[in-house]
Amino acid sequence: MRTTLHLVSARDYLAYAGLFRERREEWATQQLGALDADSDVDQLAERLAELAAERPRTRPELLALLGRPKLTLEDRAPWLFWYLLAAKAGLVSGPSSSVWRSHTSGGTFVPARSWLGADGASGEAAAAHLVRRYLAAFGSATRADVAQWSGLALRALDPGFALLRLSRLRDDLGRELLDLPRAPLPAADTHAPPRFLPRWDNLLLSHDDRRRVLPEEYRKVVIAKNGDVARTFLIDGFVAGTWSVEQGRVRHEPFAPLPPAARAELDQEASRLEAFLSSGTGA
Numbered sequence: 001m002r003t004t005l006h007l008v009s010a011r012d013y014l015a016y017a018g019l020f021r022e023r024r025e026e027w028a029t030q031q032l033g034a035l036d037a038d039s040d041v042d043q044l045a046e047r048l049a050e051l052a053a054e055r056p057r058t059r060p061e062l063l064a065l066l067g068r069p070k071l072t073l074e075d076r077a078p079w080l081f082w083y084l085l086a087a088k089a090g091l092v093s094g095p096s097s098s099v100w101r102s103h104t105s106g107g108t109f110v111p112a113r114s115w116l117g118a119d120g121a122s123g124e125a126a127a128a129h130l131v132r133r134y135l136a137a138f139g140s141a142t143r144a145d146v147a148q149w150s151g152l153a154l155r156a157l158d159p160g161f162a163l164l165r166l167s168r169l170r171d172d173l174g175r176e177l178l179d180l181p182r183a184p185l186p187a188a189d190t191h192a193p194p195r196f197l198p199r200w201d202n203l204l205l206s207h208d209d210r211r212r213v214l215p216e217e218y219r220k221v222v223i224a225k226n227g228d229v230a231r232t233f234l235i236d237g238f239v240a241g242t243w244s245v246e247q248g249r250v251r252h253e254p255f256a257p258l259p260p261a262a263r264a265e266l267d268q269e270a271s272r273l274e275a276f277l278s279s280g281t282g283a
Contacts, residue, residue: 014121019127024087025088090113127163130157134146140169141178149207200229231244233266245277248277
């Protein structure tokens, strides 16, 4: 999703992953250019799925078994060609790929259909499930927000919006906001406690207008030119600084001086985070 890895439940993968697989195939094909009429990409993808189904294998292992130990420039674009093959084969990251600290030969791949029993669905119902899951986490939101978060075009999401009965609101700029029926709507003066967010937290990437959580004056500090997203903390629901861990201690660096009450709350939350990290649960 958004050309990067995401962790989702098996239920969610089966409910909507086909939408992303189709987008990957379409995008990679466009980037590679029109494939030759006699291209063997479909046959290679089928064989790739068979090999990965035997047991989880790394990309070098799979390519060697395909007879392509090194994807060269004759394959148009090496990474894109693999991306297309993996999408057509329906590969997902295998269990061992969750060990991010490992310095082995890399993650493994396995077909979703052999691990989960089926490929991820696409179509109207899949789009509706995806929209519903987004709104449950980040609503109230605009249709453009859902597109930004998912990386999918609105034409892929619109059938899902059409299937759902949603609450319709307006923000202070007059934009239509959608939400799930009976979703909680806290009062404007509801207190939002401090929160520490990890790198790449979806909250900062889940709105078309990121000013809803990330003030524009801090955007270039938080999101680098290469797209990297810093660790941040929230004060009253908005990004107010960055943080790091040094010798087990959480160090926070506010972008501007904080009111004493907010600073005290932030220190308390930092202590809870330190306890979480020292327990090994968050390691």
